[in-house]
Amino acid sequence: MSRKIITLSLVFAMLLVVTFSLTIGAQEVTLKFLHRWTQEPDSTFFEEVVANYEAQNPNINIDMEVVANDPFKEKIKIILGTENAPDVFFTWPGEFTNRFIRAGQVMDITSYMEDGWGDTLIDSVVEPFKYEGKIYGAPYRLDAKVFVYNTKIFEDVGVEEPKNFSEFITVLDKIKNAGYTPIAFGNMFPWAVSHYMGQLNAYSVPYDVYMEDLNPAEGDFAHPGYLMALEKYEELTPYFNENANAIRHDEARVSLFNGEAAMMYLEIIEIPTIEQQAPEEFKNNYDVFVMPPIEGAAGDQTALIGYPEGFVVSANTEHPEEAIAFLKYLTGKEVGRKEAQDLLFVNGVKNVVSEGEIPDSVYNTTQLVLKTERLVNWFDSSLHAEIWSVTGSELQKLTDGVATPEEVLENMREIAEEVRAQF
Amino acid sequence: MYKKNITPYLFIIPALLFILIFVYIPIVENFYFSFYRMNSYAPGKTFLGLDNYIDIFQNEIFYTAIINNTWYAVISLIFQVGLGLILAITLESKLLGKERKFFRTVYFLPSVIAIAAVGLMFYYIYNPNLGLLNAIINLFTESNFNYAWLGKPNTAIFAVIAMSQWQFTGYIMILLIVAIQKIPEELYEVAEIEGATSIQKAIYVTIPQIKEMILVTSVITVIGAFKLFTEIFVTTRGGPYDTTQVLGTFMYKTAFFYDKMGYAAAIAVIIFFITFTTSVIQIRLANRGED
Amino acid sequence: MKYNSHNKSNYYLKKALTIFILLIFTVIVLYPMYWVVISSLKTNNEFLSAPLGFPNKLMFENYLSAWNKGFSRYFFNSILINIVSVVLTVSIGAACAYSLARFNFKGKTIIFYLILAGLLLSPQVAVLPLFKLLVRLRLYNTYWALILPYVGFNLPFSIFLMRSYFLSIPREIEESAYIDGCNTFTTFIKIILPISKPIIASAAIVTSRFFWNEFLFALIFIEDSSKYTIPIGLSHFRDSLSTDYTTMLAGITIAALPMIILFLVMQKQFIKGLTAGSVKG
Numbered sequence: 004m005s006r007k008i009i010t011l012s013l014v015f016a017m018l019l020v021v022t023f024s025l026t027i028g029a030q031e032v033t034l035k036f037l038h039r040w041t042q043e044p045d046s047t048f049f050e051e052v053v054a055n056y057e058a059q060n061p062n063i064n065i066d067m068e069v070v071a072n073d074p075f076k077e078k079i080k081i082i083l084g085t086e087n088a089p090d091v092f093f094t095w096p097g098e099f100t101n102r103f104i105r106a107g108q109v110m111d112i113t114s115y116m117e118d119g120w121g122d123t124l125i126d127s128v129v130e131p132f133k134y135e136g137k138i139y140g141a142p143y144r145l146d147a148k149v150f151v152y153n154t155k156i157f158e159d160v161g162v163e164e165p166k167n168f169s170e171f172i173t174v175l176d177k178i179k180n181a182g183y184t185p186i187a188f189g190n191m192f193p194w195a196v197s198h199y200m201g202q203l204n205a206y207s208v209p210y211d212v213y214m215e216d217l218n219p220a221e222g223d224f225a226h227p228g229y230l231m232a233l234e235k236y237e238e239l240t241p242y243f244n245e246n247a248n249a250i251r252h253d254e255a256r257v258s259l260f261n262g263e264a265a266m267m268y269l270e271i272i273e274i275p276t277i278e279q280q281a282p283e284e285f286k287n288n289y290d291v292f293v294m295p296p297i298e299g300a301a302g303d304q305t306a307l308i309g310y311p312e313g314f315v316v317s318a319n320t321e322h323p324e325e326a327i328a329f330l331k332y333l334t335g336k337e338v339g340r341k342e343a344q345d346l347l348f349v350n351g352v353k354n355v356v357s358e359g360e361i362p363d364s365v366y367n368t369t370q371l372v373l374k375t376e377r378l379v380n381w382f383d384s385s386l387h388a389e390i391w392s393v394t395g396s397e398l399q400k401l402t403d404g405v406a407t408p409e410e411v412l413e414n415m416r417e418i419a420e421e422v423r424a425q426f
Numbered sequence: 427m428y429k430k431n432i433t434p435y436l437f438i439i440p441a442l443l444f445i446l447i448f449v450y451i452p453i454v455e456n457f458y459f460s461f462y463r464m465n466s467y468a469p470g471k472t473f474l475g476l477d478n479y480i481d482i483f484q485n486e487i488f489y490t491a492i493i494n495n496t497w498y499a500v501i502s503l504i505f506q507v508g509l510g511l512i513l514a515i516t517l518e519s520k521l522l523g524k525e526r527k528f529f530r531t532v533y534f535l536p537s538v539i540a541i542a543a544v545g546l547m548f549y550y551i552y553n554p555n556l557g558l559l560n561a562i563i564n565l566f567t568e569s570n571f572n573y574a575w576l577g578k579p580n581t582a583i584f585a586v587i588a589m590s591q592w593q594f595t596g597y598i599m600i601l602l603i604v605a606i607q608k609i610p611e612e613l614y615e616v617a618e619i620e621g622a623t624s625i626q627k628a629i630y631v632t633i634p635q636i637k638e639m640i641l642v643t644s645v646i647t648v649i650g651a652f653k654l655f656t657e658i659f660v661t662t663r664g665g666p667y668d669t670t671q672v673l674g675t676f677m678y679k680t681a682f683f684y685d686k687m688g689y690a691a692a693i694a695v696i697i698f699f700i701t702f703t704t705s706v707i708q709i710r711l712a713n714r715g716e717d
Numbered sequence: 718m719k720y721n722s723h724n725k726s727n728y729y730l731k732k733a734l735t736i737f738i739l740l741i742f743t744v745i746v747l748y749p750m751y752w753v754v755i756s757s758l759k760t761n762n763e764f765l766s767a768p769l770g771f772p773n774k775l776m777f778e779n780y781l782s783a784w785n786k787g788f789s790r791y792f793f794n795s796i797l798i799n800i801v802s803v804v805l806t807v808s809i810g811a812a813c814a815y816s817l818a819r820f821n822f823k824g825k826t827i828i829f830y831l832i833l834a835g836l837l838l839s840p841q842v843a844v845l846p847l848f849k850l851l852v853r854l855r856l857y858n859t860y861w862a863l864i865l866p867y868v869g870f871n872l873p874f875s876i877f878l879m880r881s882y883f884l885s886i887p888r889e890i891e892e893s894a895y896i897d898g899c900n901t902f903t904t905f906i907k908i909i910l911p912i913s914k915p916i917i918a919s920a921a922i923v924t925s926r927f928f929w930n931e932f933l934f935a936l937i938f939i940e941d942s943s944k945y946t947i948p949i950g951l952s953h954f955r956d957s958l959s960t961d962y963t964t965m966l967a968g969i970t971i972a973a974l975p976m977i978i979l980f981l982v983m984q985k986q987f988i989k990g991l992t993a994g995s996v997k998g
Contacts, residue, residue, distance in 0.1 A: 041942075041957035068941055071956035077682040082940050083467035085852045102685070106468030191577070191665065246554045248666040249577020253960050257765075389684045396667035403666065405579070425463070433901045437816035438828060440809045441872050445835050448869025452843035452850060459845060466848070516739070521732050529739050531984065532746055538980040538987075539973040540930050542948030546955060546969050547753050550962065558752045561768040592746070597991070604992045653839050656932040660952050674841055674933070681845060691845050698842040705837035 032325045033064040037082065037089035038314075039075040044279070048345050052338055056329060063325060073192055083108050083317075090320040091330055096131035096140060096310055098217060099384035103315075104134050110316040113138045115327050123336070127378060128311045128351040140315035141334035142351030144272060144342065145372045147309025148198045149291040151259065151277070152266035156183055160265075164292040168235060171295040175242040178265045185242035187264035189255030190402055193395035197383035198268060198308060199239070200398065202294045203232035205306040205379040213302070213379070216419075219387035220426035224416050228301050233401065233408035235297060240402055248399050260285050268294075271309070271368040275347035278362060291368060307375040310384070311351060393418040453698070459691035466687055478692035487668045488693075491676045494583050498590070498672070499651035505591040507644050510598035515628045517599075518606045530603065533596030541593070545660035548589040552576045552661075576662050579669035586661050586670060594650075598643045605639035606632060638711075645708035652700045673697050750973075757966035764963050779967040783954075786964070788971055790943055791950030798860055798946060799928045802867045806924050807917055809868070810875035815905055817876070818883035819891075835873030840866070841933060848937055862938040863946070867928055875920040882916040883909065915989070922990030929976065947972045 036053065040046055046069065053065045068089065070078045075093070082088055083103060094100045094109075103109050116138045121129060124141065132140040157163065160181045165171035175185040190196050204213055208228035216222035244250075244258060259267040260281040277286060296304035314333055316326045332338060339355040342348045347361055349369045358366055372378065383391050394415050400406035460478055464471035482488050513533065517526045536544065551558040552575035563571050575585040609632065617627050633640070655674035658664060664671040664679060671679070673693060681690035756764050757779055759772040816822075817829055847866055851857045856865065886909065894904045910917070935949045945953060954968050980987050 041953075070940070070942070071953060073956050074953070078940065080466050080682055080685065081848070081937060084465075084848070085857045085940075086855065087858060103467060106465075108467055245572060246574035246577050249554055249574030257960060389686070392679070392683050396665075399665070399667040403579075431822070434816045434820035434822040434825075437812040437820075437901075437905075441813035441832070441876060442828065444809065444865070444869045445832060445872055447850075448847065448866045449835050449838055449843060449873075450831075452846035453838055455846035455849075456842055513739075513742070516735060521728075521735055525736065529743065531981070532743050534988075535977060535980070536746060536750075538926075538976040540948050540951075540976065542930070542932055542951050543969050543972040546951055546965070547749065547973075549955070550756075550966065551749055551752070556765055556768045556962070558749060558768060565769065592749070596746070600988055601992055604988065649839075653841060655841065656930070656948070659932065659936075660955075677841065678933075687845055694842045694845065697839060701839045701842075702837050 031062055031064050032322050033066055034091060034320075034322060034326055034329055035087065035089040036065050036067045036329070037070070037079075037092040038067070039070055039072050039093050041069050041071045044345060048342070051345075052333065052341065056332055060328075063329070065329070086319075088317050088319060090317050090322060090326040091314055091333070092317065093143070093312065094140065094315050095312055095381070095384040097380040097385040098219065098387055100132075100139065100315065101134050102388065104139055108318055109139045110318045110320065110323065110326075111137045111139060112141075112316060112327060112330075115331075120331060123353060124334075124351045125353055125373065127373070127376075131310045131378065131380065132313060132315075140313045141330055142311035142313040143334055144348040144350050145309070145311050145369055146270050146272050147293075147307050147368070147372045147375070147378070148202060148268055148270050149293050149368060149371070150266045151269045151274070151289055151291050153259070153262060153264075153285065153288060154290050155288045156181075156262070156265040164290075165295045168295045168297045172238055175239070179242055184244045184258060184264040185266065186239065186244070187255045187259045187267040188243040188247040188402075189250040189252040190247045190399060191249060191251045193399050194381070194383045195252050195268075196236070196398040196402060197381055197391075197395065198270075199236055199294075200232060201379055201382035201385070202306075202308040203235050203297070204229065204302070204382065205308060205377075206294070206297045206302045206304060207232040207235070207300045208302045210303050210306065210377065210379075217380075217385045219390065219419075219422050221423070222387075222390075222419050223423070224412065224419055226301075229415075230408055230412050231297070231300060233411055236398075237401060237408055240404065243402070247402055271365075271372070272348060274362075274365050274368060278347060278364070289364075291364075293371070303377055305375065306377040306379050307371065308379050308381065309372055309375075310378060310380045313351075387419075387422050389422050390415065390418050456691045456694050456698075459688050460695050462688040462691075464687045465685040466682065467685075471688070474688065478686075478689045479695075481689065482692055482696070487671050487676055490668060491671045491673045494670060494672045495652050495654060497583060498587050498654055499648045501584075501587050502590065502594070502647045502651055503644060506595050506598040506647050507640065509591075510595050510643070511602055511633075511640065513595070513599045514602035514606055515632055518603055518632075519624055519628075521624070530600065534600050535596065536593040537597035539593070541656045542660050544589065544593050545657050548585070548592075549576065549661050552585055577666055579666055582662050582666065583670045586657055589661070590657055598647065601643055602636060602639055605636040609635045641711045642708065645704060645711070649701050649704050649708075652697060652704070673700075753966050754970055757963055757970050759963055761961060761963050764966075776963065779963045780971065783964050783968040783971060786958075787942065787945070787950060787954070788968055791945050791947045792971070794860070794944055794950075795929065795947040798863050798867075799925050801860070802864050802871070802928050803921050803925050805864065805868045806871045806875050807920050810872050810920065811879050811910065811913070811917065812905070813872070814876045814879035815883055815909060818880045819888075832873050832876055835870075836877065838870075840870050843870075844933055844937060847934070851938055857938060858940045858944065860944065863931070863934055866934055866938075867924075867931065871924045871927055875924060878920050878923075879913065879916055882913060886912065918986050919990035922987060926976075926991075 038049055040049060049067065049069075053067050057063060057065055079092070079094070083106075088108070094103070100109065116129070121138070128142045128145055129138060132138055132142070152164075156178065160178050160183070162174045162177050165174045178185040188195065208216075208226050212226050212228075216224050216226070244255065244264060247255070255264075256267060256269070256273075258264040260277075262285065277289065293307060314330055316323065316330055320326045334350060334352070336352045336355060339350040339352045342350055343356040343361050347365045349356060349361075349365070356366070383395065386394065394411070397406060397411040397414050401408065401411050461474060461476070462471040463474050463478075516522070517529055522529075550556075554560060554572040554574040554577065557575075559575060560571050560573060563569070573581075576582050613631050613635065614627060617631050622630065652673060654672045655678070658670055658672050658675045659678070662670040664675045673696065677690045677693040677697070680686045680693060755771065756768070758775045758777070759770075760776055763770060763772055813832070817825065843866070848857070851862045856862045890908060890912070891904050894908045899907065930948065931946070932948045935946045939945060939949065942950075942953060951968055951972050955965055958965050
């Protein structure tokens with residue numbers, strides 16, 4: 004009797020140990036994942052990506068959260084201040100991310116990149132994720148800004164893609180006289196104007212000088228090229244639709260789609276939106292050109308505005324290995340193929356898609372990015388937060404014609420000086 | 427006996443703990459924060475002394491905000507308290523019969539809707555191309571008016587203020603109506619015997635009798651004007667170019683856009699002093715009324 | 718009083734004029750609401766092409782789509798947070814108010830003034846430290862992150878409101894209860910609370926109106942969209958739906974409707990609660 008009990012309890016104990024160690028072995032790891040795509044088809048895409056990953060890795064559980072684009076810029080700061088900060092999160096490379104790196108919030112993934120991972124990625128789009136020589140993130144999709152124009156309107160007015168900035172103004176003038184809105188523009192949130200400025204600054208200011216000025220500890224924006232960039236922007240303002248500061252970017256885009264406006268400065272990642280949402284009439288009649296270069300300006304006339312977007316791993320994650328693995332997957336070939344098919348986006352993996360697999364419009368604009376030797380960052384995410392807050396408002400004033408380029412630059416230099424004093 | 431002594435405290439402790447932990451300690455801590463440079467995502471902080479305050483008083487946006495809060499207070503006094511009073515007296519006058527109940531209900535209705543919902547509603551009403559307001563103007567003038575009410579610095583703050591008048595005039599009106607209903611009927615009878623017109627009755631009987639409530643509603647309105655946040659946040663977010671910033675949104679922006687939490691805390695201290703003194707004035711006034 | 722015919726026609730003229738003016742205000746109040754509701758029943762194209770037009774076919778699908786795109790969740794959250802906050806505020810507040818109204822004890826005056834001064838403090842002033850506190854307590858991004866501060870900020874008012882009511886209850890009622898063998902606690906539960914229903918209802922209505930409207934705390938203390946309350950959900954909706962206007966307008970209508978219905982059904986209690994709230998708040 005007692006032997007039976009002993010055997011039974013032994014067996015029971017062993018079972019316990021086995022189940023216990025099994026549970027340990029298969030212990031579920033929950034990763035918190037934050038991105039900014041609230042709309043279809045992107046939101047479904049991420050749900051599927053996460054589901055696929057969880058299916059392939061049964062011990063990983065991904066807890067996904069989403070914050071819409073504009074509020075994301077505030078929310079991310081609030082979230083990173085908490086202990087339940089996400090393990091893997093979306094970010095824009097450049098100063099937007101650099102401040103989090105300085106605050107010790109982002110994990111240095113250089114060693115993982117050097118371990119073969121980096122070889123699979125396109126160097127020029129990993130570059131933006133570097134800070135002081137170390138790599139902090141991986142690209143999710145390539146991007147650049149181009150003018151998307153309505154070829155029918157161009158034919159109708161009798162103009163062609165401008166080759167340089169003064170030609171551009173002539174073209175805009177003709178379009179305006181023909182009764183069209185030359186450029187659709189929604190600048191309620193001033194990131195929209197920051198894209199113009201990023202490109203114009205790159206054309207007007209020597210690259211090294213520009214890069215130095217973007218460093219909040221040193222930047223003084225003393226180079227005369229900045230004034231030139233602002234003046235060039237001012238030259239464009241008469242050709243925008245009315246109330247540019249009162250409407251959102253996607254509200255303005257409607258007038259491009261329905262043929263009221265001749266062109267709009269769009270990110271190439273919006274081309275899929277054209278393919279998905281624009282009326283046939285527009286879809287069959289559009290083309291792109293980059294911001295026409297400025298003759299005789301001091302900057303690099305081959306530079307193209309367009310930083311990739313990507314994901315980083317939190318420095319405070321409790322599961323660094325698992326988080327890195329998920330980041331690799333998220334920015335890797337498998338997801339990249341799916342991304343190209345479902346969303347028409349191209350990620351940073353070498354040769355992830357070839358010609359013919361995706362619409363030509365997407366493929367060709369992506370080639371623009373890959374051929375460019377010098378990508379420059381969006382002006383807003385490359386500036387220190389405080390400098391950008393002031394500059395963004397100033398640029399809205401310039402858009403409305405209530406401030407001059409000189410005033411904008413003066414205020415910008417002033418705030419840059421204040422910020423410098425904090426370092 | 428011992429039990430008897432401890433009971434009152436047992437009843438009080440939960441409430442006291444809540445108030446201390448979630449109201450007093452944070453507010454005191456906020457004063458402390460206001461002397462530092464810190465942000466929401468990095469751990470460290472630097473002592474700055476009064477620098478944040480000095481910076482605030484040199485910041486143009488701060489003055490824009492104060493002016494906007496003041497505009498909000500003044501216009502709200504005129505419409506919510508002034509027009510609200512006229513409506514209250516009219517609805518309570520003998521001129522109206524049962525229909526007064528209908529008007530009362532209708533006018534009060536907007537105030538029960540969440541502010542965020544009203545704000546978004548007006549965000550669309552003011553939209554330059556597809557909003558109700560321009561559509562109506564175009565209907566009457568047969569023009570193609572596409573003014574951006576919320577997008578132009580001249581009108582944006584007033585458009586938001588107008589929205590609040592739409593929402594809260596009826597609310598203040600109801601408060602005044604309740605006060606009017608408490609006035610003894612005899613006072614009016616006496617006035618009538620002396621041959622007073624309805625306007626005279628309003629000036630010499632109604633208004634003096636509800637003086638306290640008029641003061642109270644005025645103070646509520648003023649405090650509300652300096653606590654403003656949601657209305658601005660859901661319509662203009664302080665734009666275009668910071669012309670519609672109020673203290674509340676300016677605080678939010680400095681904390682989560684500029685990454686200057688200490689600076690934002692200093693703005694909060696200023697909000698504290700403004701609302702606190704106004705409230706103290708209210709209590710003083712209310713007490714005087716009771717004497 | 719002699720009314721001659723001139724006076725009488727004068728009276729009717731005045732009345733007609735007054736009602737006419739009042740009707741203009743009625744239109745100003747109601748027409749924007751009507752516009753939102755009618756627009757929410759259009760297709761997006763109808764809305765874009767004719768903002769004032771009437772829909773060809775009533776698109777109730779917009780409501781379904783708003784509901785499915787997260788509104789059901791926001792609704793549930795708002796109601797849950799509201800109920801828990803109201804119950805906590807009213808029960809904790811009633812106990813405190815009762816003690817302040819009935820007992821003499823050491824420190825009573827100080828405590829009373831401490832609570833009273835709480836009336837004067839604006840939530841905006843506490844929001845940044847509260848955020849840090851909630852993070853430390855690991856309550857950030859939970860329902861409690863809203864409920865606890867909400868209760869804290871609304872207790873002073875409800876205590877004040879209920880205390881003055883309890884003071885007006887004659888002591889004899891409780892004394893007979895003590896004779897029947899009740900202790901302080903059971904007297905409070907069985908005798909005081911039942912006869913204080915009207916004031917409890919007032920406190921509940923005023924505080925729940927605050928919770929239903931609250932924006933700043935909900936904006937900062939909650940991150941997860943599945944925990945958004947209606948005001949934040951609405952604002953999030955606009956940012957994420959962008960040009961899907963009619964679904965957005967349906968969302969606004971869904972957000973506004975419950976309070977409007979509640980008000981129309983319970984007008985009397987509503988107004989009573991709000992006026993009680995204003996005098997003391």
